[in-house]
Amino acid sequence: MTDHRSTVRAAIARVAPEIDPDTIGDDEQFRDDAGLDSMDFLNVLAAIAEQTGVEVPEADYPQVTTIAALASYIDDHARNG
Numbered sequence: 391m392t393d394h395r396s397t398v399r400a401a402i403a404r405v406a407p408e409i410d411p412d413t414i415g416d417d418e419q420f421r422d423d424a425g426l427d428s429m430d431f432l433n434v435l436a437a438i439a440e441q442t443g444v445e446v447p448e449a450d451y452p453q454v455t456t457i458a459a460l461a462s463y464i465d466d467h468a469r470n471g
Contacts, residue, residue, distance in 0.1 A: 394442065394464040398457045401437035405430050416458040444468055 399411035402424060409424045421431050431451075438460070439445045444467045446454055454460040 392465060392468070394461040394468075395457055397438060397441060397464060398434075398460045401434045401441070402426075404437050405433040411457075414457060416461075417456050419455050420457050420460075421455065438464065442468055 395416060398420075399414075402409060402411040402414070402420060406424060406426060409426075411420070411424070414420050414423050420426070426434065435446050435454075442464050444464045446460075446463065450463070454463050
């Protein structure tokens, strides 16, 4: 299984280049800590879906509030080849 923490950090940097995602701890609420608004959050999820093919439905948003949780979600839902 791949650890997608770097994927999540890259998506945050892509959506909000003024934020250094490496300063956000894996278990911190990245949306709040990075100051992302709801549109930025959706854009992070869209960037992740574009890169990995994993789409996060709205019902699962509460499960992906930290970098570690979102990375784990991607790991669990990634399509294998």
